[in-house]
Amino acid sequence: MSPPPGLRRQGENLVCRLHKSLYGLKQASRQWFSKFTEAILTAGFSQSKADYSLFVCKDGTSLTVLLIYVDDILITGNNMESINDLKQFLHTRFRIKDLGDLKFFLGIEIARSKKGIYISQRKYALEIIKDSGYLGAKPVKFPMEESKLSNKGELLKDPAAYRRLVGRLIYLTITRPDITYSVHILSRFMHEPRQPHMAVALRVVRYLKSSPGQGLLLRSHDSLNLRAFCDSDWAGCPITRRSTTGYCIFLGSSLISWRTKRQKTVSLSSAEAEYRAMADLHMPISSPAILHCDNQSALHIAANPVFHERTRHIEMDCHFIRDKILQGEVVTQHVISSQQLADVFTKALGKEKFKSLMCKLGVLDNHSPT
Template sequence: MARALRFQAHLPISFWGECVLTAIYLINRLPTALLSKISPYEKLYHKPPSYNHLRIFGCLAYATIVQPSHKFDPRAKRCVFLGYPLGQKAYKLFDLTTKKIFTSRDVVFHESHFPFQTLPSSSPTEPSPPVLPLPLSDLSSPPCLSPALPSPRPPSPSTPPDLTASFDTAAPIFPSHTTAVPAPSQPSSPSVPPAPICYSLRHKVKPAHLHDYVCSQVTLPTLDQSSDSLPCRTKGTRYPLSNFLSYHRYSPSHFAFIANISRPVEPNTFAEAVSNPHWQEAMQSELAALESNQTWSLTSLPPGKQPIGCKWVYKIKHRSDGTIERYKARLVAKGYTQTEGLDYHDTFSPTAKMVSVRCVLALAAAHNWSLHQLDVHNAFLHGDLHEEIYMSPPPGLQRQGEHLVCRLHKSLYGLKQASRQWFSKFTEAIQAAGFTQSKADYSLFTCKNGKSFTALLIYVDDILITGNNLAAIDALKRFLNTRFKIKDLGDLKYFLGIEVSRSRKGISICQRKYALDIIKDGGALGARPVSFPMEQNSKISSDIGEILHDPAKYRRLVGRLIYLTITRPDITYSVHILSRFMHEPRKPHLDAAMRVLRYLKSTPGQGLFFPAGNEMKLTAYCDSDWAGCPTTRRSTSGYCVFLGNSLISWRTKRQKTVSLSSAEAEYRAMTGACCEITWLRYLLQDLQLPDPGPATLHCDNQAALHISANPVFHDRTRHIEIDCHFIRDKILDRTVVTRYISSQQQVADVFTKALGKEDFSDMVCKLGVHNIHSPT
């Protein structure tokens, strides 16, 4: 760019430094793909740059003389524009008379005139850019495209520039970095045409060592100034995912599935979607469904009422093989503008617990049950509204000059009470079909008829069905389709962002696509991967480091990592530590979060495996980190529960009070694990699992085991809350059996502290966490 500026302005070589400084100034204000189409200036100052002050480099300029010595002296001096001084709102100018550089704010520009174009060059030995003549036969060849860029014509020396014209014209905006700068005029023979721009048509083939990778999915990383993991111009930058994103172990069908769900891009606004015919059709279909369901009626807004807003949300639905099934546009009300007590009353609606989802998957793998997924079309529209609610017309339905609003008669996505009304409607319908609602998880419905057993799990409008009788499952689908508009998505493949693959060996689940999206949004595509998520024995404090100017980025990142722990128990402790600082994140906290992203980069497809033919017996491990929090000195409890060899539940939690000893901290951790075991036993009973016998609870603290088994040690236990002694009753009724285990074999250790590379890898392997691929 610096050379182009100099060639256009015909500046001598001595002005090369000004060309470089101006080029840097312009590059910092131009959008770039490395920063997601924003400029470095906007990334640094969080506001878009102004282009109104930009002028053509090297053009003629007249700077005002503020204090002339005589009234007949000139009021302006003839100069050349040389760029923008650092730290000043002025222009850098070169006085053609005194040969000195100065700055001025009161300047008139003539951007079509270049003084050095008519002056003799200061370096006569400097060669001008050559013009390469081409034969006439080359001008008609298809690969060569001749640009239609007119060459600037130098002004006649006898014709003075028009000074009044520059005052009447607005300041021009500097052209985009994609605009070609016209080359300086060169004396050439009329018989020699200008050189065309040639583009190679050579077929490009990726290297052989990349044949196992989907390189078309790779995008450039975004620059994160808060991280030290900046993109580097090395061989790995061109294919930043190629060091781990291999598909050679995937079966062909699963390979096609993950490639299909990773490719499409969903719009974020109505303006982006309205130009696409697929999304236009989807919005028309949604409006037709709302009209047929009599969701609203157009009316005038009554006095004293305030309408709520709405927006479009777009989602691409995939088939079980990963191909695009349809483009779905959903109209969502802005429920956050509703007034409590006027527009809504009760809002709570249960959703399926992720532990329940993992339990159902583990049972289906162990008993070889089929898994089916259903989607309810416009589920929230089936709920009835009892409040008087008005909504503004949706984008695309508003007509100019009309002032009508929508009076809502049926529930709509986004309303505070929408989820509750839909779940109430669905519960009433499914219970009429003979299903029983579970008391352990209200989103679980089961039906047992002789030897036939069917279980249904609902998460908002996504339904998971399993059972040992295909005929009963088909009958349930037909019944639901009569009550609601149901879409059968076939075998379970993609549920709530969880990728599910199945074979005769068992069921694998992971969140590979979701993990890659987090890495990309966090700007860690070009970062160096690490082997474990947190430095060993690290203690992150809440009052050390610089406070982040934009805490929303940290909170969004940690929130997405929390959802990733559904299938990633290996990052549970790290995410738990990061979530403690959501109220006031600092620079060390963001650095720790970026390290978790670097760990995810090395294992994006890691997840859980539920083996077939598994033994249905509960086994739990619990541990604690005594006084592990450096700020509050409270201990951290951790536990994990296995159903046979399948990990179905785990948790990391800071204890509510300060423990006076490590035995007390371990005792509280045992109580938490015992509560989880008790709830899981109720859940497994609803799933018609035979009594598996007492659950085994492993602990590595002898004192805590003695306290739980014997009502003694009064000095150690008299200050402990009564609810912590809940474990004693469970031991007496043989619900739980405690066992001692050495600290080296305590797998719950990974939920209470940051481990080193070897210990971390060993514990993660014992948890049954593997780098998931399609099992064969």
């Protein structure tokens, strides 16, 4: 950086040398995280390989977990003495402010009960509804009709409004698996949005109005076994004719991970990522993850070591899942189509089936009078 004008001497080409990073510089955030990481590692914590912002310290039966986002920190564990020691250590190094029990973090609301921890984004959802001008609109019971969107229709005069709305809906999917598929479809048209796309996006807003406080319950008394459901449509995109893959992963009966993705190549590594995260948190894995699929052919390919010409293009994925089966880390099971929970992540569903799957996924409204 250059020195202030008052310190510049004629004929001298001097610069200032920083002893530490200043707030507002490009390198500031990187330097801050580097400094924090160095400090927390000296306190006996280890950095997660699944998420570099997660730090874990295990000492005998004591487990302390720290998660950082920029300068916001979450701390949890099973030993209050260890948590208090960590707070004191951080305060001496960085002068932190203790805000007490977690209730609100990055737009996510957290509520506790004997049943477990309930997370939602009610305030954020209400802001979306208000900004869209739909506070007085009639709510709908499901987010998307069963028809498919295409690239036809009149172009929007203000595409920025569409992009802003869809961008906010994307962040809402952190706690709302019920709108994941709809938002994924809407995201495909960000570069050139049209009137039918905006109409569907506003329908999602009307759906949010029916239950803005809907979220997920992470149960306190549950098993630590992983179960996964995966599904795919076939050539579902009317523009590219690519298929859409969806999966959801449960820890016991609690939904912890889900995704909708248009296929380029099919990846089946989601269970491996969940195993790695569980290992970082020192969670005991007593049994293999169960992968539920409603396609008998896919299950036979995973178990059958013989390839033929029509399966060569998926050979690498088959080797991956077969290795996990042979190692005992994954067990495949067939599930009938009516019980396939991942259906909600691969296609638009009617009212009754959508409602049924939401109950099975554990999505509920903590603010509902019933």
